[in-house]
Amino acid sequence: MPETLLEIREAILRRGSVSEGFAVRVGEFAVRSSELLAILGPSGCGKSTLLDTLGLVLRPDSAEVFEIDLGGGRLFTGLHRRDESRLLQIRRQHMGYILQSGGLVPSLSIRENILTACHFSGKRFDRERFSVLVERLALGPLLSRRPRDLSGGQRQRAAIARALVHGPSLVLADEPTAAVDHKLADEVCHTLRECAKELGAAVVMVTHNRELAASFADRILDLGDPLNRTVTRV
Amino acid sequence: MIQKLFWSVRFAFAEIRNEWLFGIGVALAVSSVVTPAALLWGTKSGMIDAMRERLLREPAIRELVGQENHALPIAWFDEKTADPRVAFVIPSVRRISLYGSVAKSGSVEDFVSDVAYLPTAPGDPIGGGVGLPADYEGGGVPCMISARVAESLEAKEGDAIAITVSRIENDAIVQVSLEAKVDRVLAPGDSGAMAIYLPLPVIERIEDYKDGSAVPLFGWGKGVRDSMRTYDSFRIRFDSARSPEDEAAVIADSAVRGKLPLRATSEKGEYEAVANRDGIAHGEVLELVRQFRGLDPKVLLLAEAPFEVESSAGAAGSDGWLQGDPQEWLSLEDFEGIEAASPAQAKDDPPARVWKIATAGGTSSLRLRLPAPVASGSRVIVAPEFLGVVGAAKRRIIDYNTDSGEFRSPRLAYPGFRLYARELEDVRPLRLECEKEGISVRTNEDRIDSVVYLDAALGKFLAFVVVAGGLGGLGALFTSLYLSIERSRRQFAVLQILGIPPLYVFLSSFLQAMIMVLAGVLASFAFFQMGSALLAAVLASEGGPNDGFCELETGQWAVLTATSLGSALLATVLARSRLRFKDPAVVARSE
Numbered sequence: 001m002p003e004t005l006l007e008i009r010e011a012i013l014r015r016g017s018v019s020e021g022f023a024v025r026v027g028e029f030a031v032r033s034s035e036l037l038a039i040l041g042p043s044g045c046g047k048s049t050l051l052d053t054l055g056l057v058l059r060p061d062s063a064e065v066f067e068i069d070l071g072g073g074r075l076f077t078g079l080h081r082r083d084e085s086r087l088l089q090i091r092r093q094h095m096g097y098i099l100q101s102g103g104l105v106p107s108l109s110i111r112e113n114i115l116t117a118c119h120f121s122g123k124r125f126d127r128e129r130f131s132v133l134v135e136r137l138a139l140g141p142l143l144s145r146r147p148r149d150l151s152g153g154q155r156q157r158a159a160i161a162r163a164l165v166h167g168p169s170l171v172l173a174d175e176p177t178a179a180v181d182h183k184l185a186d187e188v189c190h191t192l193r194e195c196a197k198e199l200g201a202a203v204v205m206v207t208h209n210r211e212l213a214a215s216f217a218d219r220i221l222d223l224g225d226p227l228n229r230t231v232t233r234v
Numbered sequence: 235m236i237q238k239l240f241w242s243v244r245f246a247f248a249e250i251r252n253e254w255l256f257g258i259g260v261a262l263a264v265s266s267v268v269t270p271a272a273l274l275w276g277t278k279s280g281m282i283d284a285m286r287e288r289l290l291r292e293p294a295i296r297e298l299v300g301q302e303n304h305a306l307p308i309a310w311f312d313e314k315t316a317d318p319r320v321a322f323v324i325p326s327v328r329r330i331s332l333y334g335s336v337a338k339s340g341s342v343e344d345f346v347s348d349v350a351y352l353p354t355a356p357g358d359p360i361g362g363g364v365g366l367p368a369d370y371e372g373g374g375v376p377c378m379i380s381a382r383v384a385e386s387l388e389a390k391e392g393d394a395i396a397i398t399v400s401r402i403e404n405d406a407i408v409q410v411s412l413e414a415k416v417d418r419v420l421a422p423g424d425s426g427a428m429a430i431y432l433p434l435p436v437i438e439r440i441e442d443y444k445d446g447s448a449v450p451l452f453g454w455g456k457g458v459r460d461s462m463r464t465y466d467s468f469r470i471r472f473d474s475a476r477s478p479e480d481e482a483a484v485i486a487d488s489a490v491r492g493k494l495p496l497r498a499t500s501e502k503g504e505y506e507a508v509a510n511r512d513g514i515a516h517g518e519v520l521e522l523v524r525q526f527r528g529l530d531p532k533v534l535l536l537a538e539a540p541f542e543v544e545s546s547a548g549a550a551g552s553d554g555w556l557q558g559d560p561q562e563w564l565s566l567e568d569f570e571g572i573e574a575a576s577p578a579q580a581k582d583d584p585p586a587r588v589w590k591i592a593t594a595g596g597t598s599s600l601r602l603r604l605p606a607p608v609a610s611g612s613r614v615i616v617a618p619e620f621l622g623v624v625g626a627a628k629r630r631i632i633d634y635n636t637d638s639g640e641f642r643s644p645r646l647a648y649p650g651f652r653l654y655a656r657e658l659e660d661v662r663p664l665r666l667e668c669e670k671e672g673i674s675v676r677t678n679e680d681r682i683d684s685v686v687y688l689d690a691a692l693g694k695f696l697a698f699v700v701v702a703g704g705l706g707g708l709g710a711l712f713t714s715l716y717l718s719i720e721r722s723r724r725q726f727a728v729l730q731i732l733g734i735p736p737l738y739v740f741l742s743s744f745l746q747a748m749i750m751v752l753a754g755v756l757a758s759f760a761f762f763q764m765g766s767a768l769l770a771a772v773l774a775s776e777g778g779p780n781d782g783f784c785e786l787e788t789g790q791w792a793v794l795t796a797t798s799l800g801s802a803l804l805a806t807v808l809a810r811s812r813l814r815f816k817d818p819a820v821v822a823r824s825e
Contacts (some may be wrong), residue, residue, distance in 0.1 A: 015817065015820070016817075027576070038307075048819065052819045055819075056511075057731055057818060057819045058817065085735065088730075088733045088734075088735060089733065090733075091731070091732070091733035092733025093733075095733070097729065097731050097732055099731075099822055099823070100823065103728040103731070103822060104728075105245075105725055105728065105729070106252060106725065107248040107249045107251070107252035107253075107725075108244075108248050109248075112244065112248070116241065116732070116734070117732060119237050119238060119241045120238060120241075120732075120733060120734050120735070120738075121572070134267070162732075174819075174823070184606065185768075186637065189416070198430070231265060
């Protein structure tokens with residue numbers, strides 16, 4: 001029975017101010033270990049808001065339950081914690097983030113980009129995991145290059161390596177295939193799923209690509225579905 | 235922790251490498267502010283310091299010279315010597331005694347007149363602070379001569395020169411000379427005067443000679459007029475009463491010729507002269523008596539207790555006046571002098587008698603060498619002049635000068651001085667202090683003022699340039715760094731999403747700014763070296779100073795570097811707000 005990594009019940013998630021911002025209501029939502037959860041939906045339905053809340057970049061306005069248990073015991077409970085450094089610590093230790101176009105630091109080499117996550121995770125550097133990821137993602141010849149010298153697919157592979165190298169429990173991918181073609185999108189999703197499964201990490205992926213989600217996701221949350229009650233606009 | 239710091243350093247270098255053109259731009263911007271400030275500051279420091287140093291090296295600038303004759307007690311000099319603002323002070327004798335002529339030894343024709351004889355001592359800033367020792371008697375009299383004297387006499391170090399001292403005796407000029415060895419020829423900056431510097435005791439002996447005293451050490455004899463004014467009054471008695479006409483003539487003649495006006499006493503044929511202030515010298519008595527040659531006048535002096543005195547030419551009368559012929563009186567040279575204590579009478583010196591007397595300086599002893607042995611308790615015949623010495627000793631301190639064999643009033647004060655302030659800034663307060671004491675002094679404050687004024691003016695100008703340039707530089711630096719951070723907003727947002735602590739991102743930004751600023755300061759240093767070398771070359775070609783015109787010390791570079799780094803830190807701190815995002819995900823997705 002997969003354990004629940006993250007659970008949200010009856011929460012209001014908001015981006016921006018109360019008057020001008022955007023808010024969604026979350027009925028009941030959970031992420032389980034080692035699953036690949038795809039979040040689908042049209043623009044403006046709250047996919048990114050939900051993802052950023054899961055990544056602790058945003059905090060819910062209110063919630064009946066907001067619990068995170070990312071391995072090693074419950075790390076965060078309740079809504080009233082205002083300790084930004086604690087949130088940062090949870091993010092860098094237990095989460096991996098993949099942005100649309102990779103989100104690599106342009107001035108750092110691919111090796112330095114990948115290792116940045118290790119330097120700040122507070123965990124011992126796992127050389128074997130690094131080697132496995134480099135090999136699996138075919139990054140060996142690219143390690144000394146800088147992001148601008150790489151193709152879109154190569155950049156996303158490097159971003160996947162960076163998201164996984166420190167052994168996170170949860171990987172959050174924000175439209176990781178938006179900037180690549182269909183074939184490459186398959187490759188990226190495949191690689192992401194395989195690597196995550198090998199390392200035992202759950203993946204929450206926001207995407208517009210329904211086909212891709214159907215191909216690779218263990219579970220799909222379609223916010224555009226009229227029957228959806230999990231996440232609704234308020 | 236170390237790993238994170240290393241990441242910050244690597245990230246800073248990576249950012250610079252990634253945007254090296256921007257880095258060069260910032261470094262040049264910093265350099266464009268620091269270089270002119272450094273050049274101006276260096277010019278101010280170099281030029282003003284050089285001028286100050288030159289002024290300090292030139293002792294005359296810090297010199298205060300008493301303008302008139304004063305009676306400055308020894309304690310005044312002790313007080314000045316102890317004053318930390320005073321580098322050196324030396325007393326001086328009367329100004330009129332300080333001029334004479336010098337010649338090269340053996341040369342009669344080559345002499346220089348109107349040369350100032352000035353006292354010196356060890357520590358005298360003139361001549362590099364060495365001065366001349368007071369203990370010169372073993373190796374002859376040393377002297378330092380000014381460059382002008384050296385040039386006039388064509389004298390050099392080691393040469394012997396003859397110093398001429400003159401005085402007037404019987405309306406005639408009498409000259410003596412003293413040979414001195416040139417110890418040092420002074421640089422023109424040390425003394426621009428026609429001057430010869432001698433140890434203070436030599437100068438004092440020159441004054442003694444001018445005052446009529448003998449200086450046996452130099453072989454200079456005693457003058458006709460005794461300098462010791464010992465008598466308060468004396469009387470002249472003629473054998474017979476004078477007619478009213480003769481009496482009027484006597485009184486008138488004495489007033490005109492002897493400058494000691496006589497007045498008639500209640501005794502017929504007896505006239506009295508009373509000292510106005512300083513007392514009457516024995517020579518003056520003799521001179522007056524000579525006026526009445528042929529009239530066989532007798533001189534009467536007031537015999538003072540407690541001495542039992544007999545004159546060689548008379549005895550004390552009932553009225554207490556001692557009568558005698560001053561020509562026959564014993565000379566004061568027969569006295570051995572006044573001693574500080576009462577020494578036991580030496581067995582091998584039976585003629586000497588010692589009296590204890592109360593003097594102005596306390597109890598002293600008078601030792602009298604008698605011309606012939608006398609039995610104990612005998613009445614002693616002494617020179618009446620001795621009575622004058624005793625009388626004077628009761629009123630003031632009297633010394634016996636063993637060199638000249640004279641009774642003299644010891645020097646309790648000096649009429650002049652030469653003083654050197656330790657720092658340029660000490661000259662004015664010392665001058666004001668002297669003026670407050672009623673002592674007028676001559677200084678070179680105008681030259682000091684010009685340097686101080688230039689220093690202040692350049693200081694204000696530098697401050698203006700530094701403030702204006704610094705503000706501009708800070709603004710440019712801030713704008714550059716701010717824009718640099720602004721351009722990296724997405725990158726910083728990504729780092730925040732990844733959970734990188736803002737502190738290390740800030741540290742990296744600061745390191746980046748610091749490296750660029752340091753590069754700018756290094757470039758400024760190089761530009762400064764080129765600029766100062768160029769300035770020196772230009773000045774040298776114009777005949778000006780070619781060294782040290784534009785210089786900055788290590789400490790001054792440290793100040794410039796610290797200020798630049800401070801500006802970089804300030805700019806980074808101000809831009810720090812752009813490093814943290816309330817919603818980094820929006821920023822990360824925005825581009």
